[in-house]
Amino acid sequence: MRKLSMTGVLLCGAWVAGCNGAEQEPSVQEPSAGAEAAVASTRQAVVSPELEAALTCIETYVVAGTCDWEHWSELYDACDVSAHPELDDGHFLEEVQSDNCTVVSWPALRAQLLSTTPLVRVYDSCDGDSEVLHSASANGCYPLAQGVGASFFEVAIGKSVTLYAGAGCAGDSVTVETDANLCETTFASGASANDAVRSYRIQDVGAPASPYRYTCSASEPACVENDNSRLGSINKKHTVKVVRVTYAGRTTPSLATIRNNVRGLYDFFDVASRGQVSLEIVASQTVDVTSANCATAKSQAVKKAKSSAFLTVYSMPSGMCSTSNAGSRSVYLKGGLFRDYAHEVGHVLGLAHGNTRNPTTGEINHYGDSSTFMGSNASDNYNLPQLHWLGWTKKEELQKVNSVVDTGGTALVKLRPVGGNTELTSEQSDHRLGAVWDIPGTDQRLFIAVPKPRLNNTNQIEGGTVMVYRAPRCVGCMGMSMGTMVMARFAATTVNEHEAHGLYVKPVAYERTPVQVDGKTVYVYSSVTVSIRR
Numbered sequence: 001m002r003k004l005s006m007t008g009v010l011l012c013g014a015w016v017a018g019c020n021g022a023e024q025e026p027s028v029q030e031p032s033a034g035a036e037a038a039v040a041s042t043r044q045a046v047v048s049p050e051l052e053a054a055l056t057c058i059e060t061y062v063v064a065g066t067c068d069w070e071h072w073s074e075l076y077d078a079c080d081v082s083a084h085p086e087l088d089d090g091h092f093l094e095e096v097q098s099d100n101c102t103v104v105s106w107p108a109l110r111a112q113l114l115s116t117t118p119l120v121r122v123y124d125s126c127d128g129d130s131e132v133l134h135s136a137s138a139n140g141c142y143p144l145a146q147g148v149g150a151s152f153f154e155v156a157i158g159k160s161v162t163l164y165a166g167a168g169c170a171g172d173s174v175t176v177e178t179d180a181n182l183c184e185t186t187f188a189s190g191a192s193a194n195d196a197v198r199s200y201r202i203q204d205v206g207a208p209a210s211p212y213r214y215t216c217s218a219s220e221p222a223c224v225e226n227d228n229s230r231l232g233s234i235n236k237k238h239t240v241k242v243v244r245v246t247y248a249g250r251t252t253p254s255l256a257t258i259r260n261n262v263r264g265l266y267d268f269f270d271v272a273s274r275g276q277v278s279l280e281i282v283a284s285q286t287v288d289v290t291s292a293n294c295a296t297a298k299s300q301a302v303k304k305a306k307s308s309a310f311l312t313v314y315s316m317p318s319g320m321c322s323t324s325n326a327g328s329r330s331v332y333l334k335g336g337l338f339r340d341y342a343h344e345v346g347h348v349l350g351l352a353h354g355n356t357r358n359p360t361t362g363e364i365n366h367y368g369d370s371s372t373f374m375g376s377n378a379s380d381n382y383n384l385p386q387l388h389w390l391g392w393t394k395k396e397e398l399q400k401v402n403s404v405v406d407t408g409g410t411a412l413v414k415l416r417p418v419g420g421n422t423e424l425t426s427e428q429s430d431h432r433l434g435a436v437w438d439i440p441g442t443d444q445r446l447f448i449a450v451p452k453p454r455l456n457n458t459n460q461i462e463g464g465t466v467m468v469y470r471a472p473r474c475v476g477c478m479g480m481s482m483g484t485m486v487m488a489r490f491a492a493t494t495v496n497e498h499e500a501h502g503l504y505v506k507p508v509a510y511e512r513t514p515v516q517v518d519g520k521t522v523y524v525y526s527s528v529t530v531s532i533r534r
Helices: 034-039 049-064 069-078 091-097 106-114 255-272 294-305 338-348 384-389
Strands: 008-011 014-017 120-123 132-136 140-143 152-155 159-166 170-176 199-204 237-246 278-288 311-315 330-333 351-357 398-400 411-415 434-438 444-449 466-472 482-490 498-500 503-517 520-533
Touching: 049 069, 049 106, 069 091, 091 106, 120 199, 132 140, 152 159, 237 255, 237 294, 255 278, 255 311, 255 338, 278 294, 294 311, 311 338, 330 338, 338 351, 351 384, 384 444, 384 466, 384 482, 411 434, 411 444, 434 520, 466 498, 466 503, 482 498
Parallel strands: 237 278, 237 311, 311 330, 351 482, 398 434
Antiparallel strands: 008 014, 120 132, 120 152, 140 199, 159 170, 159 199, 411 520, 434 444, 444 466, 466 482, 498 503, 503 520
């Protein structure tokens, strides 16, 4: 799903705020005449001067024939791609890698990059792969004319939709928080909702009180805000449907194997989220497709699955698709690697890719961050900015340092390795999982963290290694938005300062214990203290 990245939309004649402002509910407007008038919606994207400049820069590469993978790092820096979530959510990168950034394709690609995926789409058949009758991009009440024949609602994560049998959002109703196949949905009275919805209301899913959902007051300068509006939808029991896609002459893992892989993923979520995310496998299904083309096979599978689950996992036949990928509430997996499950479902939860930057040359290594499953390498967890975005850290576990360093001071922060994201103990009350600096004048921030306590067989990140990540605050963002960039990486034992975006970080102390592994000494770090200054 593409994120809601605009500052406002013109919808049904009423101006309502989008990503960067509070939403105001548009008034209900009954259609003037005919179904076409009832289902029409108008949206007007607002493009900032900075984003327009970035697009103009990209167009110079398009015209020169260099909007390609060979020139990606150069384009990425020259056009300031990382500063714009619209361009840095993975979609543009995939188009460049697929050689789709050409003079011929640029007008359509530019429109896609600026497009806003509606919060809700209404379809005319129960498989969700048919004509779109209506779409809406803001909270509010929307009419559907009698006889329109709504049969499927596609609902963005973080939103709930109440379907009404009457006009004006009144009468018999039912509320859904996932995609809804109305052929299998009934109103509170027991009457079928298929072809019977006359209006619907979009609202935010409320997040219950929790130590992981907090606010920062003016008297808490060290508090790190979490601007993810979808925490109530993410941190709950996920209904999951497993779909095994088969094609003659190719193999697909068994339903039992796929279910076990899903359970393994949610065992990880249970630990990393500290018990906030759980699993309910609501259905398992094998569907046969008649095409060896990946895109066609996916479309056929979606139509046959008719899923209304929070997440639908499609296991594709071997050799049919070159990569795994994710949609709004679905993942399409070409194999059974745990990393692929964690990576693609991470996209569904709102995570974008983990990249790295060479601090000497400035060269970008896309997907290069091994401290997160959102890179291309083996990992143990998501990185700290992503764990925070998912709502899996508490207020006291992060420390914002702006009040100290922006006034010329030096902050000292004792960092505990993130590891599996277990809670800090009472003995670690002076430890933090991360130090955070909101970069003045931007919507970006730096996270300083220690990903691992020790070297293991997963990857080559040594215990005690300090990483400095750049991440967006992403106020009001939707879709795959929380992408990160490693700006600096250094050992706990270094005696040098390391610069990242004008911030200077230096390890000044550490606590570690030696252990023997296969006859070699491996150090297990319990803390690394860093000094931070501008």
